[in-house]
Amino acid sequence: MSPESDPDLPAGVERRRLDGRDRLATRGEPVYGEPTDGEWRVWDAGRSKLGAMLQSGMDTGLGGGETVLYLGAASGTTVSHVADFAGPTYAVEFAPRPTRDLLPVAEARDNLFPLLKDARKPETYAHVVEPVDALVQDVATRGQAEVANRNRRFLREDGRLLAVVKARSEDVTADPEDVFEAFLDALSGYEVLETTSLDPYHEDHLAVVARPE
Structure with a gap:
């Protein structure tokens, strides 16, 4: 997977190519059998409502590092x-x-x-x-x-x-x-x-x- 810059995503979240598709990904230990590329793991919007919000382009206000x-x-x-x-x-x-x-x-x-x-x-x-x-x-x-x-x-x-x-x-x-x-x-x-x-x-x-x- 290669990263694609997206200023609307929080820092620490990237769009990466996997199976010919742009997929959200974060850097961390796998949890639910999601595809990985090195230390990056796919954030499956079909299994995550917040992931779907980001995938849909909603302005969540998240920038990274929030409590x-x-x-x-x-x-x-x-x-x-x-x-x-x-x-x-x-x-x-x-x-x-x-x-x-x-x-x-x-x-x-x-x-x-x-x-x-x-x-x-x-x-x-x-x-x-x-x-x-x-x-x-x-x-x-x-x-x-x-x-x-x-x-x-x-x-x-x-x-x-x-x-x-x-x-x-x-x-x-x-x-x-x-x-x-x-x-x-x-x-x-x-x-x-x-x-x-x-x-x-x-x-x-x-x-x-x-x-x-």
Whole structure:
């Protein structure tokens, strides 16, 4: 793979050629069987909502080196890439099994801190998490707007909320467009800067970039 410069990507993230395609890549230990080239590993947008946001050209405000709070870390597919280019990265995951899988990912990254916590209860980790530059939200639960509202407390004044709204997690019977509209209506204390569908990478998902008001 050979790198291609892209000023819209955070420092530490590059576009590289693999199998005739431009692929996002970060420098770090492989996590989920992703293709690698030396110390670089492909950031698969089909398996990462934040990767899909960057691949789609959204202005996430990420420049590299930020302090990040990641909600819904699961076993580390996306948060591992974030830790590859960011500063201190707090990874909140509710389920014990994926948190166990996240531990070896963190062992290879000194700046990645797994937290077995419920993102709906930020008071349970408020004593650990410092003010952050980016709040990345990728939770599969009802009340996704309320999760963003409750965790706003950690965002710096010039920080960014990077949220992914999962329509089927909110209401499997509702029209996704109605779910997205309800999320934006319920978002409190934020100014929405940009929204975009994550199709074709992730069906019925809306990506939202916002900042604190």
